[in-house]
Amino acid sequence: MLIVNIIDILFYRAFLSKIYLTAGVDYRFLSPDAVQELAGLDPPADAVLVQDSYAGCDCRDLLGTIREVGRKAGRELPTLCLRPFEEGAHQEHHACQILGPEVIPVNRLTLAGVLAELKAAAQARQPVAGPRKILFVDAGRTLLHVVRAALTSSGFRVVSARNAEDALALCRRHAFELVLTSVLLPGMSGLELCRKLKEDNAGPYLPVVMLSSSDNALDMDTAFNYGADDYLLKSFTAEMLSKKVSEHLDIAERKRHNKILVVDDSKLTREMLRHNFVKNGHCVLTAENGAKALEIALAEQPDVVVTDIEMPEMDGYELCERLRKHPELRNTLVVIMSARGHASDIKRGERLGVSRYFVKPFDVEKMHLVVEQLLGESYRHIKKEHEHVLSSMSALITALEARDEYTKGHTARVSRMAMRLGRAMGLGERELRNLEIGSNLHDIGKIGVRDAVLLKPGRLSPEEYAVIQEHAVIGAEILRPIASLAPVLPLILLHHERWDGRGYPTAISGEDIPQGARIIAIADAFDAMTTDRPYRKGMPLTHALGVIRDEAGRQFCPICAEAFLAMLDGEAAAVSEDLADEPA
Template sequence: MESLYELVINSLPISKKKIMLIDDEEVIHNVIKNALKGDKYEIFSMYEGASAIRDISKVKPDLVITDITMPGKDGLQVCMEIKSNSDTTSIPVMILSAHADDQIIEKGFNAGADEYITKPFSMEEIVSKVESVLSETLNKRKEKILIVDDSPTVISVLKNGISKEGFTVITASDGDEGLQKALTESPDIIISDIEMPKMNGFEFCKQVKADQITKHIPFVALTSKGSRGARGLGKRAGINAYLLKPFTIEKVVVIIERFLAEKREILEIERDLMLASISSLAKALDERDNYTRYHSENVAKYTVMIASSIGLSKEEIEKLRLAALLHDIGKIGIRDEILFKKDKLSPEEYKTIQEHPEKGASILQPIPSLKDIIPYILYHHEKYDGSGLKGLNGEDIPLGARILAVADAYDALTTDRPYRKCVEKDDAVRIIKENSGKHFCPACVENFMKIFEN
């Protein structure tokens, strides 16, 4: 029999693809919105480049469609800024332009555009191009490969061959630049030449393996030397594998896939251990207090229901479920005489209770696989009107934290506590509804109400 969580997850609607449309002409917005109307796409209209760049990290679009000629930042500048930022570089960009000149089109692709459409265009053409670009994006892999070589020819051959397999490729021309990119780009694998100016491959590898941030990255040495002496130097430096020149792209891909398979296996083991630890921590927290036993599980259940009603992806809902199970983990460090006190708390004791989101975030900080859920735990006691613990307001509060706030409040209101009796479910719903726009996010309350009414 499926659990409530599995039933909700398996019945989720397909989430809409988000498209940011940047054009200073209202008529273009109307035409494209009409062409892409329906349940597949959500259009975010922007009318100039600067505001689009400012909001792109907040919107997180699946595709950007931009005109070239606009006041302020033009489309080429917008495209270059998107592609030069590591947080947005993977977002495909489609350029719209009245210019059909080959030189202008070449400038568009040189700026990093994935597609170019000339005006006027038909509705069928825009739909076809959007579907094509999004389909190609789906087939791209998330893994990043860093190639370091002082030969432009070698870099070009490797980049073209590896990119065709769907990998994201980052390049550097020497060890110094490679080390910087290893630190900032967090590649999954490094492929580096040995004989390079400034810093050779052995020294580059040694520095990669000496840094806590990069030491786990597999290092593949590209060399024409296969002598025992070179292998000895490589072993001491920390090189994981060798590629002897001349090489084939097929052999390069085999080595990449081997290391990625090993990494996936390690991550699965770590995830299983992490989930077991999470379950134990959540259970220990709930068992500590008879009043809040099952609180974490209840909050997780309500959180999943609200998130699914909003239409979040399965991946995001799973993150929220974990965040809900651990949202009060910071209370583990609070003394029993404060946590279970029946009388009114002193200002100092109340301050200690208020610190539990921050303490919870600190407890989880060392676990890399939980980094995405930490903001939800840290900000789940913020209030929509800005009167919460850290003063965040509105949509500056992460959506996951806003959902958690409603789920947490409902279970708290309908559960006995040492200092008060629970309220009836109808009264709890009324209290939450009355605080929509004040304590709680209106959209989260609206979706919570749908669940309660059903």
């Protein structure tokens, strides 16, 4: 849910940010004179909060704009009016009266409750997501058992078909994430099934993995020629299968988010390319000339622009120049397709940072492969940048730990233990990546806690403890501007929640706490218990494990605690060694 705040008092912003982060609500701040931007937000706002003090200005205009945005969205946009903190409970404030009865007055005591209701209403508008489905096609039942065991534990529902005809019928009725099919099937072969799925599928991109007992290179090539996305020998293990499936789902998700902008004044070329890219799972935008393309690029920020050169209004070279000059578009990948194939044209393209130059007529399939390759390279680059962000943040953690010698190595130990637990619990690749970042950055908010409290030897007073608790919210706030870290924020914000709901900062409980945060909570507590502090010695390992056992179902998630105890069972000696390796 997105709530937009028409507000300009800095103090209110900090106060609201904390409430929104705690409530798990996305938020944006707009200054009152930028209220028109409300209409162009993507995703659109689910609610608007206005600052009470705008009562003296043009509140009615403000409300008119908000109503207009709601009307365009086909529903009323709930509007909240933030009342002054010191206001009495019975006093109806001036602004709320001016704005009208449909405006919901809120203050610091009531805002969280109103948000919970709005969030539930926003969620109710979303389609209900069931378990993700994978179709397995094989005449026998032997492999089905292995496939179910491997994929059910990763949260998938495996639907099976014994032949290609049944599989095609199932694909028409259900949305599958992936199809796993044997090459040899009674009647229509798995290869033919794959070809039909790829050719006839009008819905989202559907990855197909072929299963075969043959490791003959020719058989593998044939499968790829029929459109298969991958080829797996039937001697696979559960681990291999689950890795392969998560790899393909990652690629499919990446493709869904990649935007390709096709620019050509020939409708035939635009449609031909659009069809090919869509068939392969990409999101495609089209424009008939450079000027339109620039407009679309500004609004949509495509990952790749595939453009012709000679077009009316603005040609491909000018489009490219304009893209390079725009601060947010200057790194957009550009591929040129043109009938002009002179060396001077190609050189001009090179100077404009064009990635590839195709001379018309060209092989559409080759164009698709080149664009996929460019997107893959760009993804790897983004991943590298992600790692760079992580290492920069780690440097901050090192700086934080340098303030307090007793916490030295804490982050690395927590991260290592959380990753071991995550792997032992069978987390997917993406969850593990998030867990790695989340556990490394879980205490980054302590940067914002003053020395007198952070470094105080001995027990903290209730006030000081409240200051320390702020670190979860501060950490999430510090990292919020980094878009790529969005999936990690809940892990940082909620790593001090308890299974029984007595934790902080939100006091949510049970499975409402993300699994990664529950894992970090155990790793964090285990490290805190086993490490020496200025006012106490670290607990012996067996004692700490006893606490985890006793607190399962109270402080800790019982499933994570059980997995943690099972993981360390019989490994006590190895763990002791592990801890002894850390710098003092």
